[in-house]
Amino acid sequence: MKANIEILKGKVRGTKNKGIPNQDYYQILETRSHLILTLADGLGSAKNSLTGAKYVCDTIIRMLKNRNYKLNDNDLSFDIISNWNKYISKNSDDISDFRTTSLFVFVDNNSNQIITGQLGDGLIAIKVDDNEIKNYSFAKDFLNETTCLGSGMNERYNINIYKYYNKFEILLTTDGISDDLEPEKIPLLFEYLKRKYKNLDKKKQNNELKRELKTSMSKFSDDKSLIFAWTNR
Amino acid sequence: MESLNDFLIQKPRPLPVIIAVDRSGSMGVDGKIEALNIALNNFVESIKEEDSAKAELHIALYSFGGTNAQCDLPLTNIEQVEAPTYTAQGRTPMGESFRLLKELIENKELIPSRSYKPTIVLLTDGLPTDDWQSPMSELINEGRSSKAFRIAMAIGDDADKTMLANFVSTPEYLVSGENARDIRKFFRFVTMSVTQRLKSQTPDMQQIPQMPDDDTLDF
Numbered sequence: 001m002k003a004n005i006e007i008l009k010g011k012v013r014g015t016k017n018k019g020i021p022n023q024d025y026y027q028i029l030e031t032r033s034h035l036i037l038t039l040a041d042g043l044g045s046a047k048n049s050l051t052g053a054k055y056v057c058d059t060i061i062r063m064l065k066n067r068n069y070k071l072n073d074n075d076l077s078f079d080i081i082s083n084w085n086k087y088i089s090k091n092s093d094d095i096s097d098f099r100t101t102s103l104f105v106f107v108d109n110n111s112n113q114i115i116t117g118q119l120g121d122g123l124i125a126i127k128v129d130d131n132e133i134k135n136y137s138f139a140k141d142f143l144n145e146t147t148c149l150g151s152g153m154n155e156r157y158n159i160n161i162y163k164y165y166n167k168f169e170i171l172l173t174t175d176g177i178s179d180d181l182e183p184e185k186i187p188l189l190f191e192y193l194k195r196k197y198k199n200l201d202k203k204k205q206n207n208e209l210k211r212e213l214k215t216s217m218s219k220f221s222d223d224k225s226l227i228f229a230w231t232n233r
Numbered sequence: 234m235e236s237l238n239d240f241l242i243q244k245p246r247p248l249p250v251i252i253a254v255d256r257s258g259s260m261g262v263d264g265k266i267e268a269l270n271i272a273l274n275n276f277v278e279s280i281k282e283e284d285s286a287k288a289e290l291h292i293a294l295y296s297f298g299g300t301n302a303q304c305d306l307p308l309t310n311i312e313q314v315e316a317p318t319y320t321a322q323g324r325t326p327m328g329e330s331f332r333l334l335k336e337l338i339e340n341k342e343l344i345p346s347r348s349y350k351p352t353i354v355l356l357t358d359g360l361p362t363d364d365w366q367s368p369m370s371e372l373i374n375e376g377r378s379s380k381a382f383r384i385a386m387a388i389g390d391d392a393d394k395t396m397l398a399n400f401v402s403t404p405e406y407l408v409s410g411e412n413a414r415d416i417r418k419f420f421r422f423v424t425m426s427v428t429q430r431l432k433s434q435t436p437d438m439q440q441i442p443q444m445p446d447d448d449t450l451d452f
Contacts, residue, residue, distance in 0.1 A: 044435070140346045141377040143246060144437040179347050185240045192235060216237035221287065 005035060006232045008197050010209035011225035014176060020044075023100075024174050024225040025053035029061050035107040036064050037227050041122060041174040043099040043148055052088065052098030056149060059083045060104045060117075076117070077157035084149055099150035101138075102157070103172050105229075112164055117157040121146040123178035125171040125186050128164040133187050136160065137178055146175070167231040169194075176222030177213075193228050242347070245289040248436060249308060249344055249351040250427055251337065251381075253330045254319065256298030259359050261321030265388060268413030269356070272420035273316040279424050280311055285431045288349060293337060295330050299323035302330035308343055327357060328365030331372045338378040349436045351381040354423050355400060356416070358388035365396075373400060384426065386410060386419040405441045 007030070013022035023042035029035070038057035042049025059080055080102075088098045101120025108114075116124050121138040136158065138146055147154045162168075169190055173181070181189070197205045213224045254273070260266045273294075280290060292314050294306035298321065305317045338344060338351055372378050384406040385397045394409065401407045408419050425442035 045438075141380055142346060142348055142350045142437070144349070144435070145380070179246075180241045182240060182242055189237075189240045192240070196235070212237045216241065 004232045005030065006194075006198060006230055007035075007037075008193060008205055008209055008228040009226070010206055010213055011174075011223065012210055012213045014223040015221040021050055022223045023050045023053060024176070024223045025050060025057055026172075026225055026227055027054075027057040027061055028227070029065060031065070033109045034065070035105075035109075035229065036061050037105045037170065037172055037229060039103045039122065039172045039174065039225055039227055041101045041120070041176075041223070041225070043101075043146075046097050046099040046150070048092070048097045049100050052084075052100040052150060053102075055087055055098075056080070056084050056100055056102045057104075059087070060102070064104075064106045076115075077119075077159060080117075080157065081119075081149065081155055088150065095150045096152075097150075099148045101146055101148050101174075105170050105172065107168065107170075114162040114164055114168060114170075116160045116162075119155065119157045120148045121175040121178070123171065123173045123175075123181065125190075126162065127169040127190065128162050129166050129168075133169075133190065134160070135183060135186060138175075143179060169230040170228070172225075172227045174223065174225045176224035177226055179222070190228075190230075194230055197228075198232060245285065245287055247291050247344065247348040248288040248427075248430060249291045249293065249338075249348060250354065251293045251295070251308075251334055251351055252354045253295040253297065253302075253327075253334060253356070255325060255327070255357040255359065256296045256319045256321050257325040257359055257362075258298070258322050259325075259391065260298070260319075264413040265358060265416060266319055266321040268416040270316070270318050272417040275417070276420045276424050277311070277314050277316045280427060281314075283428050283431050288431050288436055290427065290431065295333055297326045297330040300326070302326050302333055304333060304337075308337065324362040325357065325359050326363040327361035328363040328368045331365060331368035335368065335372045335376075335378050338372075338381060339376055344377075349430070352427060352430070353381050353383045355383070355385040355397070356388070356419070357386070357392055357397070359391045360393050361396075369396070369400060373402075382406070382426075384408070384423060386416070388412075388416065403441065 011024050026039045028037050038060045040053035040056050042053040088095050103122050103124055104117045106115040118124055118136055123137045125133050125135045127133045290311040291308045293308040295304050383402045385401050386408045387394050387397050388410050397407055430436040
């Protein structure tokens, strides 16, 4: 992309029974003209949820890297969901075994447009230029509940579109982090992440983030994933 | 030194347990109210000994009898709970207690969304004497309160077991008993259920303990 973008990413497995992998998954694509961040959290109660999480991230990247894709809210949400459903149904009788949440951010450098999409819990927080941070998180009644792909209920992405002129900062996390984040401290978290990680090389950045995720939040047993992307001019 | 910890809520996640007990006149017969008072006290003291870094138990106590239902203890950290002592008298305004429970559970300031699902414990030996159908239906079918785990005890033949069978979230959560001894056994069951949730990796998955044997009781 035209701007110099830093991308910090890390995930750690929660405390759970042996043999159950980390069911969070992320995939990132950066080209000269766009940036696509995807993050998905497979449900603990669904035995193939990691596959479901991987496939939705693949689907989103495949669809959005075609720059001519018509980005209408309803079409985009519908197309991601139906693509995912079709693939899973071809490979299994029980789609509910693959249940997953899904977050994504698409930055199009040609149109200076940012599109965010959220289905299920977790957090997307975004700052464009010098505006205030906008946070989006799924409104839960209690812990451990969420809408998701594969549930057959309320499956629809919440899509938001922004215009940026000069710079942006984007944070995505799964609920293993967002459930315990103090909302009013999110702006300070942005500053902290930039300050701490900007001068580290890529490998050190991601290793240090992983270490922090492991040690800071060890008392809660969920898988935890975080992606933070910012323009570094 | 700064770390991610500085941006996180440090307190364990709340696990609310909301208890609603019958203190109507019939509970004054055959030592039932005395057994209830002992059982409640034992429950509170047993639970205080349990420890969890992940979840923090909050207890609320409601009762119905006389001419009203009331909150005897608002949602309180278990460390600070002292069980009240009840006396039995009057009618059975259970419907009003359902309304009060509903009000509590829908309140996101008292029970924030980072809480585990509440457990509701209901104990009665008779039929409700007020309008209970709509309040119960709203409690168990609508909003946040519909997601709570619901356990109930029916004491004696006068309790409406059909109503209570509809109330509980799974048939294994309806316990029937005849006498004072059974009340204390029921609260041992409640203690085990709550403790299992506290210690579990997945406190919001339904877990049904075994009813304790008579010879494990310590009175």
